[in-house]
């Protein structure tokens with residue numbers, strides 16, 4: 214990302230004036246490490262059907278992908294369906310098999326961790342899905358749905374404190390407090406996505422992986438959810454990998470965008486600059502497909 218590169222360059226030791234006794238900041242590192250650094254990530258799946266059906270032929274859904282996300286930064290991963298966006302996001306949460314490469318989160322390569330070892334990172338990295346309908350237990354009230362991640366990751370919280378946290382979460386995502394006793398089927402799509410977001414931010418994650426979180430919503434509701442994500446990012450300071458096939462949505466939200474095609478990142482940059490001057494023909498084709506621009 215240009216922003217991250219600029220930040221790194223600006224903080225590189227060589228560009229600093231020689232520290233004098235008066236201006237030495239004791240704890241400040243010379244180079245700010247990104248929150249997430251994905252290096253040469255490869256995810257392979259068995260090829261389906263066709264010529265190779267039944268064989269052990271593997272295809273790379275994610276093929277040598279590298280990128281960084283700084284703290285508090287929103288980076289979009291854009292590209293057409295099947296390009297490997299979801300798989301990249303899932304790999305970061307250990308929900309897709311990493312064949313090669315590193316996923317360095319806050320200085321630690323989490324790719325080789327076992328599920329048990331990964332447990333503390335599950336709190337730090339949360340996921341928001343396209344349609345929370347499938348990820349919200351229909352039998353539970355919103356209160357139980359939002360209390361669950363708190364019970365798992367903040368087991369020391371007493372019931373009263375947890376209830377207060379749930380109320381605070383509903384306020385944060387602008388849902389009325391009396392919704393606590395409602396069930397998912399009583400909500401609109403936009404309200405359900407607010408619950409999905411509230412559940413993800415409940416445990417104060419440092420990184421949100423959002424997989425097409427507004428793609429199933431009407432355009433007017435999309436705009437509200439995007440505004441909410443911007444607001445929450447400002448309040449909570451999380452970074453975000455925002456997976457989207459929609460370049461118009463990306464421009465409203467992201468600090469940087471990665472263009473993905475057939476498992477590879479073909480172009481990257483700051484959205485407005487990249488859209489104004491796309492270098493790769495695939496990016497141009499994607500932009501041509503955006504209806505109003």
Ligand SMILES: Nc1ncnc2c1ncn2[C@@H]1O[C@H](COP(=O)(O)OP(=O)(O)O)[C@@H](O)[C@H]1O
Pocket residue numbers: 258259274292293294295296297298299300301
């Ligand atoms: N669990 C899986 N098993 C086999 N193939 C998969 C699996 N998940 C994804 N794929 C394949 O990986 C490729 C990338 O898929 P995906 O990451 O879902 O793309 P996108 O999110 O960009 O639409 C596709 O060819 C898809 O069929």
Ligand SMILES: [Mg+2]
Pocket residue numbers: 295298299300425
């Ligand atoms: Mg997808």
